[in-house]
Amino acid sequence: MTDQTMVLRVENISKRLGGRQILKDVSLELHRGELKVLIGPSGGGKSTLLQCINFLIPPDEGRIWLGEQQIEIHRKQDLYAYRQKVGMIFQDFNLFDHLNALDNVSIALRKVKKIARKDAEERAMRELERVGLGDKTTLYPSQLSGGQKQRVSIARALAMDPEALLLDEPTSALDPELIGEVLGVIRNLAQDGMTMIMATHQLGFIRTLADDILFMQDGQIIEQGSPAELLDAENGSRTQAFCAKLNELSDESET
Amino acid sequence: MDEWNFFIHQVVPALNRGLVQSMWLILPSASIGLCLGALVGTLRAYGPLPLRKACDIYATVFRGTPLLVQLFVLYFGLPSIGIYLSPYTAAVLGFILCTGAYQSEYVRGAFLSIRRGQLLATQALGFSSMQSMLWVILPQAMRRALPGCGNEIIYLIKYSSLAYIITFIELTGEGKILAVKYFRYTEVFFAIGLYYLFMVTLANFLLTWLEKKLYIPGFGRG
Ligand SMILES: Nc1ncnc2c1ncn2[C@@H]1O[C@H](COP(=O)(O)OP(=O)(O)OP(=O)(O)O)[C@@H](O)[C@H]1O
Ligand SMILES: [Mg+2]
Numbered sequence A: 001m002t003d004q005t006m007v008l009r010v011e012n013i014s015k016r017l018g019g020r021q022i023l024k025d026v027s028l029e030l031h032r033g034e035l036k037v038l039i040g041p042s043g044g045g046k047s048t049l050l051q052c053i054n055f056l057i058p059p060d061e062g063r064i065w066l067g068e069q070q071i072e073i074h075r076k077q078d079l080y081a082y083r084q085k086v087g088m089i090f091q092d093f094n095l096f097d098h099l100n101a102l103d104n105v106s107i108a109l110r111k112v113k114k115i116a117r118k119d120a121e122e123r124a125m126r127e128l129e130r131v132g133l134g135d136k137t138t139l140y141p142s143q144l145s146g147g148q149k150q151r152v153s154i155a156r157a158l159a160m161d162p163e164a165l166l167l168d169e170p171t172s173a174l175d176p177e178l179i180g181e182v183l184g185v186i187r188n189l190a191q192d193g194m195t196m197i198m199a200t201h202q203l204g205f206i207r208t209l210a211d212d213i214l215f216m217q218d219g220q221i222i223e224q225g226s227p228a229e230l231l232d233a234e235n236g237s238r239t240q241a242f243c244a245k246l247n248e249l250s251d252e253s254e255t
Numbered sequence B: 001m002d003e004w005n006f007f008i009h010q011v012v013p014a015l016n017r018g019l020v021q022s023m024w025l026i027l028p029s030a031s032i033g034l035c036l037g038a039l040v041g042t043l044r045a046y047g048p049l050p051l052r053k054a055c056d057i058y059a060t061v062f063r064g065t066p067l068l069v070q071l072f073v074l075y076f077g078l079p080s081i082g083i084y085l086s087p088y089t090a091a092v093l094g095f096i097l098c099t100g101a102y103q104s105e106y107v108r109g110a111f112l113s114i115r116r117g118q119l120l121a122t123q124a125l126g127f128s129s130m131q132s133m134l135w136v137i138l139p140q141a142m143r144r145a146l147p148g149c150g151n152e153i154i155y156l157i158k159y160s161s162l163a164y165i166i167t168f169i170e171l172t173g174e175g176k177i178l179a180v181k182y183f184r185y186t187e188v189f190f191a192i193g194l195y196y197l198f199m200v201t202l203a204n205f206l207l208t209w210l211e212k213k214l215y216i217p218g219f220g221r222g
Helices: A046-053 A076-085 A101-111 A117-130 A146-158 A176-191 A203-209 A227-231 A238-254 B002-046 B049-064 B067-081 B087-112 B116-124 B129-166 B171-182 B185-213
Strands: A006-017 A020-031 A035-039 A061-066 A086-089 A164-168 A196-199 A212-217 A220-225
Touching: A006 A046, A020 A046, A020 A220, A035 A046, A035 A203, A035 A238, A046 A164, A046 A196, A076 A086, A086 A146, A086 B116, A101 A117, A101 A146, A101 B129, A117 A146, A146 A176, A176 A196, A176 A203, A203 A227, A203 A238, A212 A227, A212 A238, A220 A227, A220 A238, A227 A238, B002 B049, B002 B087, B002 B129, B002 B171, B002 B185, B049 B087, B067 B087, B067 B129, B087 B129, B116 B129, B129 B171, B129 B185, B171 B185
Parallel strands: A035 A196, A035 A212, A086 A164, A164 A196
Antiparallel strands: A006 A020, A006 A061, A212 A220
């Protein structure tokens, strides 16, 4: 799936918030078709890192490239163009409450990309079908389940033709029985070669689909490697210990 | 039949005259006041700090003092610094300033009630600030502000009667003159009440229609 074309390069990102150093000199590279997973204890800086990557939180220091182009945050038009190419999926969906599913997906096409309504709606329709919601286009967010809302938000991001997706714990606000439908959609994206970086604690998903795991703690990436390398019970990695803990907790909650 | 003649030939013409004058007060006050409130409310929610503070002070002063006092200051007070306003100007100005302060409160609340996550979502999709305002924030804020703003217009219809105290003869003023002249307070004031009820019912009807037109399933609850 992965080739060596660089899609996104993040170099030496640092961020202070509320007098504390939240990110310390974080760097990573994302190649075409790659799925990188961010994992680590709560407060480790995963969300902050993802939001720094598309400048929802402006980093204090560091540089970001999309392909060959370095992003200059002060050039507004460049920033808006960059954000259109880097989709973001939020933990709590953040759908637009006043728009139905179809308009949620098509509004950015119409108002930001200035695509004619008819074409934008056709495109939105295709994306909603792709996430299995072709029959829910006229429903409003309040009429959708959590899993459906998250799938609409994925369709909304996909409609922009992003070169990469940032996903911040896309399933952690969902009831257990709804997690599968969202992970299924993301799995299909991974298999279709979408480039993604995703914060998640879904171990089964990570084991089978992640190309690379980044273990984040106290604002730094302290371990990095393939699932095979890091999750092997023998190797004594921090990642392995953390995941064993997660497993224990989920076993307890199930029994 | 005497009663009937009194109503047809005295009360109705006088109150109709007053009704037109009241409309002249209410329509500009309500529309300009709403625009003022929208502007001030937006500044109170998103404006730069000094301007936000200034608008807060304006709203506090005009919501914190009786409208009658505001009208007295405009009509009887300003001449002492050389500003002479006609009763009509003083009344409309007072109503605009007062209703604008209340409207700004509803508008501000509506803006602040919109979840920040939706703003993040627009930014992540590459919206400019202007585009998110226009296509996501405003359509929602408008719907959230509507019930409060509509209520304020209904209050304005009723407190427009205070204009007669600064000698602008509108509906209540006409009625009062009549009641005093013929010494028939009960019937005349009862009739005035019906006229106001008519205006409020009309306004309510329009507001309900607008609310229905803007209705979105599940929006505004929770
Ligand atoms: N605006 C802010 N001001 C001050 N501190 C903040 C702010 N935003 C986040 N933080 C702090 O930054 C740290 C990292 O937060 P972040 O949300 O990035 O962690 P996370 O790894 O995503 O955690 P979780 O698994 O709980 O989502 C936390 O300690 C948090 O309290
Ligand atoms: Mg987080």
